[in-house]
Structures are given as C-alpha cells and as structure tokens.
Amino acid sequence: MSLTGKVALVTGGAQGIGRAVVESLLQSSVKVAVVDLNQEVGCECKVQLDTEYGEGNCTFIQCDITDGDTLKDAFQTTVDQFGQLDIVVNNAGINNEKDWEKTIQVNLTSVIKGTYLALDHMSKEHGKRGGVVINVSSMAAFLHSPHQPVYTATKHGVIGFTRAIADASSLADYGVRINVLCPAFVDTPLLHSVENEANMGKFVKFKDDFKHSMNKFGVLKPPQIAEGMMRMIMDSSLNGAVMKITCSKGIHFHTYEPLSA
Numbered sequence: 001m002s003l004t005g006k007v008a009l010v011t012g013g014a015q016g017i018g019r020a021v022v023e024s025l026l027q028s029s030v031k032v033a034v035v036d037l038n039q040e041v042g043c044e045c046k047v048q049l050d051t052e053y054g055e056g057n058c059t060f061i062q063c064d065i066t067d068g069d070t071l072k073d074a075f076q077t078t079v080d081q082f083g084q085l086d087i088v089v090n091n092a093g094i095n096n097e098k099d100w101e102k103t104i105q106v107n108l109t110s111v112i113k114g115t116y117l118a119l120d121h122m123s124k125e126h127g128k129r130g131g132v133v134i135n136v137s138s139m140a141a142f143l144h145s146p147h148q149p150v151y152t153a154t155k156h157g158v159i160g161f162t163r164a165i166a167d168a169s170s171l172a173d174y175g176v177r178i179n180v181l182c183p184a185f186v187d188t189p190l191l192h193s194v195e196n197e198a199n200m201g202k203f204v205k206f207k208d209d210f211k212h213s214m215n216k217f218g219v220l221k222p223p224q225i226a227e228g229m230m231r232m233i234m235d236s237s238l239n240g241a242v243m244k245i246t247c248s249k250g251i252h253f254h255t256y257e258p259l260s261a
C-alpha cells in the first residue's frame with residue numbers, strides 16, 4: 001500500500017505509542033488527525049508537529065472516545081478537513097482496575113465503535129475506496145496478569161473482535177484490512193500507572209511483581225511499536241493478522257490453528 005496522499009486518524013495520538021505512530025505517518029507524507037481526550041497535551045503535540053512537519057499536515061481533535069457521538073464527529077471532521085479517510089489506528093487505552101467498567105469502555109467498546117466508524121467511512125459496502133484499520137491490544141492478551149484482570153480481558157477482546165471482523169471484511173469484500181498489534185511493555189506514561197492505587201485499586205500491592213516482570217522482559221520504546229504499526233499498515237497481504245512486539249523476539253506474528261468452522 002503506497003502511503004502518498006493518504007489520510008489517517010489515530011486515537012490516543014497525543015502521547016506515548018500513538019504519538020510515535022503519528023510521527024511515522026507524517027514522515028511518510030500521510031495527513032493525520034490526532035484524536036485525544038487530553039486537550040493540553042494534544043495542543044502541545046500539534047504545535048510541535050506543525051514545527052517539525054509543516055502546517056496543514058495534521059490536526060488535533062479533542063475527543064473522549066467513549067462518547068459515541070463525539071467519536072462519530074471526530075471521524076466526520078477528519079473527512080471534512082482532509083477529504084478522505086484511509087487509515088484508522090484505534091490505539092487509545094487506559095489501565096484502571098479500580099474503575100474497571102471505564103477500562104472496558106475505553107479499551108474494548110470504543111475500539112469496536114472506532115472500527116465500525118472506520119468501515120462506515122472506508123468500506124466498499126458504503127461505496128468507499130477501502131483502507132486499513134489497526135487495533136492496539138497487548139501481550140497481556142497472551143500472558144495474563146494477576147495485576148490487571150480487566151485490562152487483560154479487554155485486550156483478549158480486542159484480538160477476538162479484530163480477527164472476526166477481519167474475516168467478515170474479507171468474506172463480504174469490504175476492501176478494508178483489519179489487524180491487531182500486541183506490544184509488550186513500552187516506555188510511556190501508561191506504564192507508570194501501575195504504581196498508583198487510583199489505577200490499580202487492590203491490585204496495587206502487586207506492583208513489585210509488575211516491576212520484576214518489566215526487569216525480566218525489558219521495556220520497549222514507542223518508535224519500535226511505530227515500526228511494527230507501519231509494517232502492518234503497508235503490507236497489503238495482512239488481514240486479521242496478530243503482530244506481537246517483544247524485546248526478546250522483536251516484531252513477529254502469532255500463529256493460530258486453521259479455521260475449523
């Protein structure tokens with residue numbers, strides 16, 4: 001897939017993994033809508049990106065992705081501003097075992113909504129030209145964690161949903177590839193949330209185990225995740241693929257038994 005002239009929307013794009021992905025897309029001459037809850041960080045990010053990549057190549061849209069109408073408006077604003085939509089990265093996520101229902105809303109429900117909105121704007125079923133969606137899960141979906149039961153459940157859910165809708169896209173010829181990316185630990189503000197009772201609730205007592213796990217497995221940097229993301233976006237053979245990124249094995253793919261149904 002050539003990226004020249006394409007338009008992307010990245011949720012949670014103002015910092016961390018999303019920000020690194022936004023920068024990689026801009027480096028490939030993609031126009032990018034940065035969709036994020038955090039107004040202050042989003043505005044700072046926009047100023048820095050304009051300075052680095054030139055004005056008119058990105059926009060910041062303040063949006064709580066758990067509000068369905070606001071998320072729908074963010075997609076429409078992107079299309080109104082840049083004329084089309086080709087790439088959607090459902091990346092925004094939180095780690096909150098205390099408010100675990102919010103964690104489900106952000107990490108799973110909003111990823112589903114973001115995927116369906118992407119299909120509304122890109123599927124051949126709606127007379128559009130096709131495109132690609134990448135949903136962000138986690139290695140927590142494979143190595144379940146006693147510190148994060150609900151976070152872990154949401155990341156399993158993202159993989160199951162993505163693989164199923166990818167098959168639907170293929171069967172019904174939507175022209176949209178839908179893939180999922182599973183990083184191990186990454187050095188972002190989210191990682192520090194494991195220290196906070198406000199995030200972890202009663203599981204905060206396991207924070208030393210969590211740190212031990214980080215020391216054992218290592219911590220990746222956001223540009224390493226952006227590299228995997230760009231591969232998934234550009235490789236037109238990938239649909240329903242589950243990419244893992246770890247310190248020990250780098251970028252690689254999970255393999256499954258062939259479909260039995």
Ligand SMILES: NC(=O)C1=CN([C@@H]2O[C@H](COP(=O)(O)OP(=O)(O)OC[C@H]3O[C@@H](n4cnc5c(N)ncnc54)[C@H](O)[C@@H]3O)[C@@H](O)[C@H]2O)C=CC1
Pocket residue numbers: 011012013014015016017018035036037038041063064065066091092093094106136137138139182183184185186187188189190191
């Ligand atoms: N950092 C890590 O170790 C890993 C992170 N991940 C996943 O990667 C994704 C990105 O995480 P990080 O960059 O680490 O986190 P981060 O906390 O650094 O960045 C997340 C961004 O999402 C935004 N966001 C949060 N809730 C939102 C909402 N309701 N509406 C709109 N924006 C919202 C935040 O404002 C923030 O800018 C998440 O889905 C996370 O679960 C997966 C594996 C490891």
Ligand SMILES: CCCCCC(=O)/C=C/[C@H]1[C@H](O)CC(=O)[C@@H]1CCCCCCC(=O)O
Pocket residue numbers: 095138139140143144145147148183184185186190191192193194213217246247248249
């Ligand atoms: C606060 C959010 C942190 C999010 C990081 C994340 O998604 C964590 C996943 C870990 C889970 O809590 C239990 C784990 O073991 C996951 C990380 C595993 C990394 C494995 C690397 C294996 C390898 O190098 O082969």
